[in-house]
Amino acid sequence: MQSPKHRIIASALILLHYLSRSTSNAAIPKLVVNDLSSITRRYRQLMKGRRSSSCLIHKLRGGGTSPPPYYEANPRYQDSPTLGDVDKDGFYHAKFQSPLQSYHRQQQRPPPLIQAICNYFGELHRFSPTLFNGFITSILLYVIWQFQTSSRLIMQILRNHFVCSHYNVMRKRRYHALLLSAFSHASFHHIAVNMYAYLTFGSSVKQLLASQGVSLWTFVISAAIVGNIVFLLFDNGRGGSCVGFSGVTLALLAFDALVYPTKELRMIVSFIPITLPAYYLFLGLLGFSVLGIFGLAGSGGVAHSTHLGGLVYGALFYEAFKRGWLRLWNYRARKIYRAFRGY
Numbered sequence: 001m002q003s004p005k006h007r008i009i010a011s012a013l014i015l016l017h018y019l020s021r022s023t024s025n026a027a028i029p030k031l032v033v034n035d036l037s038s039i040t041r042r043y044r045q046l047m048k049g050r051r052s053s054s055c056l057i058h059k060l061r062g063g064g065t066s067p068p069p070y071y072e073a074n075p076r077y078q079d080s081p082t083l084g085d086v087d088k089d090g091f092y093h094a095k096f097q098s099p100l101q102s103y104h105r106q107q108q109r110p111p112p113l114i115q116a117i118c119n120y121f122g123e124l125h126r127f128s129p130t131l132f133n134g135f136i137t138s139i140l141l142y143v144i145w146q147f148q149t150s151s152r153l154i155m156q157i158l159r160n161h162f163v164c165s166h167y168n169v170m171r172k173r174r175y176h177a178l179l180l181s182a183f184s185h186a187s188f189h190h191i192a193v194n195m196y197a198y199l200t201f202g203s204s205v206k207q208l209l210a211s212q213g214v215s216l217w218t219f220v221i222s223a224a225i226v227g228n229i230v231f232l233l234f235d236n237g238r239g240g241s242c243v244g245f246s247g248v249t250l251a252l253l254a255f256d257a258l259v260y261p262t263k264e265l266r267m268i269v270s271f272i273p274i275t276l277p278a279y280y281l282f283l284g285l286l287g288f289s290v291l292g293i294f295g296l297a298g299s300g301g302v303a304h305s306t307h308l309g310g311l312v313y314g315a316l317f318y319e320a321f322k323r324g325w326l327r328l329w330n331y332r333a334r335k336i337y338r339a340f341r342g343y
Contacts, residue, residue: 124199130217131202135195138183138245142191145184158184164228165241182224184243194245201252208259212327223251223313230309234293242303247310250285254314255321257282286311 110116125132141162148155161174164181168174185191206216227247231240257263261279268274289311291297292304320326 128202128206128216130215130220131199131206134183134198134202134220134245134248138185138191138195141183142185142188163241163243164231166232166235166239169228169232178225178228179221181228181243182245182248185245186243190244194249197249197253198245201249201256204256204260205252208255208321209326212321212324213330214326219251219255219317220248223248223310223317226313227251227306227309230312231303231306234305240303242306244303244306246303247306247313250307250310251314251317253278253285254282254311255318258315258318259321282311 111119121132121136124135144154145158148158160168160172161177162180162184164177168177185194202216202220205219209216209219224245224247227250228242230247231242235242257278261277263278264275265278265281266273266275267281285307288297289304289308292302293308298304317326320329
């Protein structure tokens with residue numbers, strides 16, 4: 001027969017064991033304690049069964065007044081941190097992360113700048129070679145213009161073949177200058193605004209023209225030539241010159257504005273952000289160009305006649321698009337080309 005002290009200690013151990021495993025308000029099973037040896041044997045059996053269990057009570061999902069008939073592991077359960085889990089800074093970081101946290105962690109690691117630029121131009125070339133080639137040509141030519149003073153030969157080539165003027169086109173018959181001058185730009189602000197508008201409106205117009213089987217490059221080349229021809233008509237041999245992609249970008253803007261007149265366009269004028277429908281912007285630029293030709297608006301360094309030519313050409317191209325003439329012209333052009341090639 002064991003002493004009462006030993007029985008009290010054994011009973012306390014069994015009680016603490018059941019309390020640590022209990023997850024509900026169910027009553028604790030009553031045990032009849034006879035002697036210390038039976039208590040010890042019962043305790044060892046309980047510990048052995050606990051080690052062999054595949055699920056721990058504190059990992060269970062659910063609850064209630066009685067244990068569930070089955071056990072399901074909680075996927076969000078985290079073990080208590082150990083010394084190996086604590087970082088060198090003394091802080092413990094949880095192993096579990098929600099999908100939103102993982103998304104933000106991925107977003108905080110953007111690709112390198114060079115890789116991002118290469119990816120952008122790769123996507124641009126796959127989307128539209130015309131937009132890609134026009135953008136790259138303008139950038140490269142702008143860089144070359146910055147070194148025109150370093151070589152007399154470079155300066156002579158640029159001014160004779162990449163500037164639209166009455167002298168180059170009419171007197172020297174350098175008709176290619178009508179197109180090549182569109183890729184030349186006078187300043188960084190000039191090329192930045194033109195390239196932004198070119199990529200913005202060109203992407204929209206490209207998809208519209210593709211619906212009638214027309215390539216974007218035909219629109220871009222013809223708009224550049226028409227805009228410079230209008231400039232020469234208004235210049236009338238007064239010695240002016242014209243460079244830039246403004247005729248093309250305004251033709252794209254006019255076409256897109258007439259297709260989507262309610263599209264809201266945002267711009268900054270004298271550091272003031274302005275938002276207005278595309279059709280109103282088209283009318284405003286049209287009126288401003290007309291006033292600029294007569295010297296009533298704008299500065300003398302702007303080729304308002306080229307802008308007017310681009311806007312009018314874009315509007316006429318839209319009329320041909322709306323009436324289905326582009327599809328007909330494209331079919332006839334392909335037929336003539338095939339007949340010329342002999343198949």
